[in-house]
Amino acid sequence: MSKVAIIGAGFAGHTAAMYLGSALGKDHEITMINMSDRFLYVPSLVWVGIDRMDPEKTRFPLKSVYDKMNVRFVQGKASEVHPDEQYVIAERKDGVAGTVRVDYDYLVVATGPQLNFKATQGLGPEHGNTFSICTQAHATQSRDAYLENIARMQKGEKRRLLIGTGHPAATCQGAAFEYITNIHKDLVRRGVRDKAELIWLSNERSAGDFGIRGVHVKQNGHMLSSEDFISAVFDEYDIQWMVQKGVKAVDSKTAYWEDYEGNQGETAFDFAMLIPQFTGMDMKYIGKDGQDVSNKIVNAAGFVMVDGIYGLDYEILAETPEAWPAVYQNRNYRNIFAAGIAFAPPGPISVPHKTPNGTNITAAPPRTGMVSGIIGRIVAKNIIDLVQRGRMTHSERMSEMSAACIASMGDSLWDGSAATIMVYPVVPDFRRYPNEEGRDLFVTHMEMGLAGAWMKRMIHTTFMHKLQGRVGWQLIPE
Numbered sequence: 001m002s003k004v005a006i007i008g009a010g011f012a013g014h015t016a017a018m019y020l021g022s023a024l025g026k027d028h029e030i031t032m033i034n035m036s037d038r039f040l041y042v043p044s045l046v047w048v049g050i051d052r053m054d055p056e057k058t059r060f061p062l063k064s065v066y067d068k069m070n071v072r073f074v075q076g077k078a079s080e081v082h083p084d085e086q087y088v089i090a091e092r093k094d095g096v097a098g099t100v101r102v103d104y105d106y107l108v109v110a111t112g113p114q115l116n117f118k119a120t121q122g123l124g125p126e127h128g129n130t131f132s133i134c135t136q137a138h139a140t141q142s143r144d145a146y147l148e149n150i151a152r153m154q155k156g157e158k159r160r161l162l163i164g165t166g167h168p169a170a171t172c173q174g175a176a177f178e179y180i181t182n183i184h185k186d187l188v189r190r191g192v193r194d195k196a197e198l199i200w201l202s203n204e205r206s207a208g209d210f211g212i213r214g215v216h217v218k219q220n221g222h223m224l225s226s227e228d229f230i231s232a233v234f235d236e237y238d239i240q241w242m243v244q245k246g247v248k249a250v251d252s253k254t255a256y257w258e259d260y261e262g263n264q265g266e267t268a269f270d271f272a273m274l275i276p277q278f279t280g281m282d283m284k285y286i287g288k289d290g291q292d293v294s295n296k297i298v299n300a301a302g303f304v305m306v307d308g309i310y311g312l313d314y315e316i317l318a319e320t321p322e323a324w325p326a327v328y329q330n331r332n333y334r335n336i337f338a339a340g341i342a343f344a345p346p347g348p349i350s351v352p353h354k355t356p357n358g359t360n361i362t363a364a365p366p367r368t369g370m371v372s373g374i375i376g377r378i379v380a381k382n383i384i385d386l387v388q389r390g391r392m393t394h395s396e397r398m399s400e401m402s403a404a405c406i407a408s409m410g411d412s413l414w415d416g417s418a419a420t421i422m423v424y425p426v427v428p429d430f431r432r433y434p435n436e437e438g439r440d441l442f443v444t445h446m447e448m449g450l451a452g453a454w455m456k457r458m459i460h461t462t463f464m465h466k467l468q469g470r471v472g473w474q475l476i477p478e
């Protein structure tokens, strides 16, 4: 009997657990360790943050899904991995004191991002001056503060709302973009749009870069870029926008940033939602003699190093699509895999920039929900292969993967909207597609309109169905 342990029940780990449980769960031991007893559908937190969705609609209990799938569930925080002796120690989070030891033959690390607010002085809802929509608690705090601002606008006060990234190397610009455009629509709906100044502040090279080097599409014989597309949205929605800016500190009223040229500047706000830097989750990796072996498993930022080629200069990396990992397997411990945000990318997708002061202002590569789910499936299928046949048969690099992103720009099914962006491949491959985009211009596509709002809503419902392991879940693609 083989033992498989998975740490983290997000898009990546939960998808992996469902495939592993349904294929191996009856004859082998599959264990999920997750801090919460609920799955959180993170993308809909954008709507929680403007009070357009009840937070409970973004969650469901995990245990009943895992019971169906023959997956053992441990509610706990994995704090130590012992890769030589092949076990994980988790601090129990189910209300009982103590720790649990989970032995494994194969381990999947799918812990998502650690929200590194402390990398930017004064950032964050707990110890700082800004809000976040990255967790359920953060999204409800944002919602409450946003509603206080609405109340003041309804009394006639003007408010400045600042949305974007809160660190020079932040990622997840798409979520912040959704938040600011949903805020715009919500303010219009509440009749107070004229009382709000909406400001976009981001570390992207250009509007619409989204950490994937932007997107170019062919429309009616003309090339259209995501920069044209997104800046037109900002102009239409009367959103002031600033890019190429790395936020370095925040106080109760002002965000302080450095720009590409090394100039220091500041932006005042009454309410700010700024995405922090993401790092890997803090866990100890302990060898058989008690020594720290983390340098064999994670990089300096705490992300798990897998079968990518690390350390290449950007110019070389951009020409080397095979530098992106294919099977997400650690090279030192071949029974350790990483999926979703937890794996270490070999470098940025967007063109990096260093200011004259040495500040690296570069949008980090996103590993969106779809990409995380696909990687979770690849990892699960390979572990199933290893258990059943002793060799892996699945692989998919981000330079071979397509991804669809539907960025909500107002949730209403009558006058809402969404930007639907389809990219193939996610990481440009200039060898296969020798155009300025490095992507397949037949598949890569951008569209904006009401249909996207319907799709975004349907995706919430369809994914909640799939992720609860309901009838036909395997037929719904990640």
Ligand SMILES: Cc1cc2nc3c(=O)[nH]c(=O)nc-3n(C[C@H](O)[C@H](O)[C@H](O)COP(=O)(O)OP(=O)(O)OC[C@H]3O[C@@H](n4cnc5c(N)ncnc54)[C@H](O)[C@@H]3O)c2cc1C
Residues within 6 Å of the ligand: 007, 008, 009, 010, 011, 012, 013, 033, 034, 035, 036, 042, 043, 044, 045, 046, 076, 077, 078, 079, 110, 111, 112, 113, 133, 134, 135, 172, 175, 281, 283, 339, 340, 341, 342, 367, 368, 369, 370, 371, 372, 405, 406, 407
């Ligand atoms: C507001 C917002 C909107 C977004 N919108 C979209 C969208 O529209 N489309 C899209 O594709 N992507 C979207 N994304 C990105 C998407 O949510 C992430 O890419 C995705 O959640 C990453 O999945 P993951 O499994 O890697 O990590 P996560 O979803 O973060 O899951 C990690 C899990 O591991 C658990 N965990 C962490 N450490 C431990 C530990 N030590 N022990 C036990 N458990 C642990 C966490 O509690 C969590 O349950 C959005 C992100 C945000 C913040």
